[in-house]
Amino acid sequence: MDLIIKNISNLLTCRWDNKTPKCGNDQSDISLIENGYVYIQGDTIIFAGDDPEFNSFIKSFPAGDRFEIDALGKTVVPGxxxxxxxxxxxxxxxxxxxxxxxxxxxxxxxxxxxxxxxxxxxxxxxxxxxxxxxxxxxxxxxxxxxxxxxxxxxxxxxxxxxxxxxxxxxxxxxxxxxxxxxxxxxxxxxxxxxxxxxxxxxxxxxxxxxxxxxxxxxxxxxxxxxxxxxxxxxxxxxxxxxxxxxxxxxxxxxxxxxxxxxxxxxxxxxxxxxxxxxxxxxxxxxxxxxxxxxxxxxxxxxxxxxxxxxxxxxxxxxxxxxxxxxxxxxxxxxxxxxxxxxxxxxxxxxxxxxxxxxxxxxxxxxxxxxxxxINRQHKLGSLSEGKQADLIIFDCEDYRDILYHFGVNMISHVIKKGKVIHEY
Missing domain, CATH: 3.20.20.140 (Metal-dependent hydrolases)
Structure with missing residues (x-):
């Protein structure tokens, strides 16, 4: 069953070229998307983008069995x-x-x-x-x-x-x-x-x-x-x-x-x-x-x-x-x-x-x-189309709270290869 994570307040894709690491000023490039969506098919990310892009994408994507997680007021980051x-x-x-x-x-x-x-x-x-x-x-x-x-x-x-x-x-x-x-x-x-x-x-x-x-x-x-x-x-x-x-x-x-x-x-x-x-x-x-x-x-x-x-x-x-x-x-x-x-x-x-x-x-x-x-940037580390669907959902609207509200585990879901492996 396909998985859609919708209404994401802060979606941090952390995208890059899948070859070289981020350094200097580029180490701060998290490719933040507000009101984002992620579409997962099997163990693979098929789409990660904003609301208008998703509406266009989903119209051209074949319908099928889908499970949805509403991430309104939440933050999604790569695993x-x-x-x-x-x-x-x-x-x-x-x-x-x-x-x-x-x-x-x-x-x-x-x-x-x-x-x-x-x-x-x-x-x-x-x-x-x-x-x-x-x-x-x-x-x-x-x-x-x-x-x-x-x-x-x-x-x-x-x-x-x-x-x-x-x-x-x-x-x-x-x-x-x-x-x-x-x-x-x-x-x-x-x-x-x-x-x-x-x-x-x-x-x-x-x-x-x-x-x-x-x-x-x-x-x-x-x-x-x-x-x-x-x-x-x-x-x-x-x-x-x-x-x-x-x-x-x-x-x-x-x-x-x-x-x-x-x-x-x-x-x-x-x-x-x-x-x-x-x-x-x-x-x-x-x-x-x-x-x-x-x-x-x-x-x-x-x-x-x-x-x-x-x-x-x-x-x-x-x-x-x-x-x-x-x-x-x-x-x-x-x-x-x-x-x-x-x-x-x-x-x-x-x-x-x-x-x-x-x-x-x-x-x-x-x-x-x-x-x-670990030489896995082609497969892991960012939420990009074609990459493995490893991601975390945090129960915070602003991603900066992950560090600001220290000592508290705000994770609501951990997803590995498209499957929810931890849910709080």
């Missing part, structure tokens, strides 16, 4: 895309959270054997069925706050057996989950170095064993590395990402979270699709990103302000990046250690209040630009 998560894991690090509130830092806890390695132990003790069950249950929280597409990283296995186990679970969730969400797998074997093994030896395992096995099994689309002091340096990052690229994986990068150690240079060298975190990004590297994006390339700066809030560290320089024409996306970085939330609306509020991003910039950062960060 949110969370382009950086670690949502497949087991165990909890609530004890570490208590340690941090007592004054310990994330880095000191990690140096004492906690942090990522704590979760690695829990994952290694869990079978695939358990990981699938607890991870699928987390999807409900993503959905209720408007997320319809999720990037998911491995990285809590840190050996071939368990990294492959995580990727198999991610792929199983991608093929079959109760909400039909799009889930995009990323291989993050270089998240940390496991205990009891030399780093150089582990890099050999990554490049000679894990990466070829991942690509032969078609278990991941992207490859990621944590480029940070105490983890992987610039040259090691380039080596690992380059092996991934040679095997057909698209590079991403965790970098400049606590220290600036050459991660931006590594990202440019390997032509990464996104650089994520950037809490410690310096002005020189902002210029490097700007110059890279000014050519026939793009690299998304994916900012994770929930981490800054949760760890009480500095926020990324969002305004400087946008002013320098670097395209910005926002994501949760949902994980058990440094940002334990599936709620992109919180991230949007932090981007507004703490990074001073404009409402329009933020909405593009969780829709169209986020789609660019």
């Amino acid at each position: 949110f895309i969370d382009s950086h998560t670690h949502f497949v894991f087991s165990g909890s690090r609530r004890n570490e959270y208590e340690m941090r509130t007592a004054g310990e830092s994330y880095e000191s806890i990690a140096n004492a054997g906690g942090g990522i390695l704590n979760t690695v132990t829990a994952v290694r003790e869990s079978d695939e069925d358990k990981l699938f069950y607890i991870s699928e249950n987390r999807l409900r929280n993503f959905v209720r706050y408007g997320t319809t597409t999720i990037e998911a990283k491995s990285g809590y296995g840190l050996d071939t057996e368990n990294e492959l186990k995580l990727l198999r679970v991610i792929n199983k969730l991608a093929k079959s989950n109760k909400f039909e969400l799009d889930i995009i797998p990323t291989f993050l074997g270089a998240h940390d170095v496991p205990p009891g093994i030399d780093k150089n030896e582990y890099i050999k395992i990554l490049t000679n064993e894990m990466i070829p096995t991942v690509t032969i099994g078609k278990l991941a689309e992207f490859i990621d590395v944590f480029c940070e002091k105490g983890y992987f340096d610039k040259n090691e990052t380039i080596e690992i990402l380059s092996y991934g690229v040679s095997h057909g994986l698209v590079p991403k990068l965790h970098t400049d979270q606590f220290n600036s150690i050459g991660g931006i240079e590594a990202a440019i060298k390997t032509r990464a699709i996104s650089v994520d975190h950037l809490e410690a990004l310096n002005s020189d590297d902002v210029i490097k990103l700007s110059e890279y994006n000014s050519k026939e390339n793009y690299m998304i700066a994916t900012l994770l302000p929930g981490v800054s809030y949760f760890l009480d560290i500095s926020y990324p320089p969002a305004k400087e990046l946008i002013e320098r024409n670097v395209p910005v996306a926002l994501a949760t970085d949902f994980n058990p250690g440094s940002c334990n939330t599936e709620n992109l609306q919180i991230i949007m509020s932090l981007a507004s209040a703490k990074m001073k991003m404009k409402t329009d910039e933020i909405l593009n950062a969780v829709t169209y630009n986020a789609a660019c960060a």
Whole structure:
């Protein structure tokens, strides 16, 4: 049955060219339509426009069974895309959270054997069925706050057996989950170095064993590395990402979270699709990103302000990046250690209040630009004819209330592939 969403007070299509991200002043282009209509057939948007355009369209469109949602006094936006998560894991690090509130830092806890390695132990003790069950249950929280597409990283296995186990679970969730969400797998074997093994030896395992096995099994689309002091340096990052690229994986990068150690240079060298975190990004590297994006390339700066809030560290320089024409996306970085939330609306509020991003910039950062960060802008991220019908209906007449009225979930409907998957 076809679906019509009618009388939409504010329809934010976020349209663009479906090729390049929005940057600079264009990051504020949300293509707002007042008194809008959306016509969905199956899982595809057939029409998105204003009242006069719809009246002309519907006259020439064959009649049939149609279901209508009246969105009078409401706002419709593209489904949110969370382009950086670690949502497949087991165990909890609530004890570490208590340690941090007592004054310990994330880095000191990690140096004492906690942090990522704590979760690695829990994952290694869990079978695939358990990981699938607890991870699928987390999807409900993503959905209720408007997320319809999720990037998911491995990285809590840190050996071939368990990294492959995580990727198999991610792929199983991608093929079959109760909400039909799009889930995009990323291989993050270089998240940390496991205990009891030399780093150089582990890099050999990554490049000679894990990466070829991942690509032969078609278990991941992207490859990621944590480029940070105490983890992987610039040259090691380039080596690992380059092996991934040679095997057909698209590079991403965790970098400049606590220290600036050459991660931006590594990202440019390997032509990464996104650089994520950037809490410690310096002005020189902002210029490097700007110059890279000014050519026939793009690299998304994916900012994770929930981490800054949760760890009480500095926020990324969002305004400087946008002013320098670097395209910005926002994501949760949902994980058990440094940002334990599936709620992109919180991230949007932090981007507004703490990074001073404009409402329009933020909405593009969780829709169209986020789609660019996972190479899905041809299919997702905007409400355009021919694109997948993923959208959210907010119970507010003015779209600016999504951020202005913070802390309240005003979503009335979440629609994925033309189906209502959440209704309040």
